[in-house]
Structure formats: structure tokens, C-alpha cells
Amino acid sequence: MKKIMAVAELSCAEGETIYNMPFDVDSDKVFAAIMAADQLGREWLY
Numbered sequence: 001m002k003k004i005m006a007v008a009e010l011s012c013a014e015g016e017t018i019y020n021m022p023f024d025v026d027s028d029k030v031f032a033a034i035m036a037a038d039q040l041g042r043e044w045l046y
Contacts, residue, residue, distance in 0.1 A: 005031050 008030035011018050018025050 004034055008034060 005027065008027040011030050012025060012027045018030070
């Protein structure tokens, strides 16, 4: 999980295009979205 959080933090670095989203974004929200997408993908595969 540490590596996933590191990715989430890097995606929220200053100047990243993630800030073009029409809502506030932070690394916790990105982490939660990654985890939710992973879970949905796993459910779909199995």
C-alpha cells in the first residue's frame, strides 16, 4: 500500500494536470480512487 500511496502523492505534485479536475483533489482521494478501481476490476475478473 505504501507504493500506491507514493503514486497518489506523485500524481498530486505541483503542476500536474490532475488539478484540471472540476473538484478538489488530494493524495488521499487519489489513493481511494485507485483502491476502488482495483477492487472493481478484481470483482469483474472473478
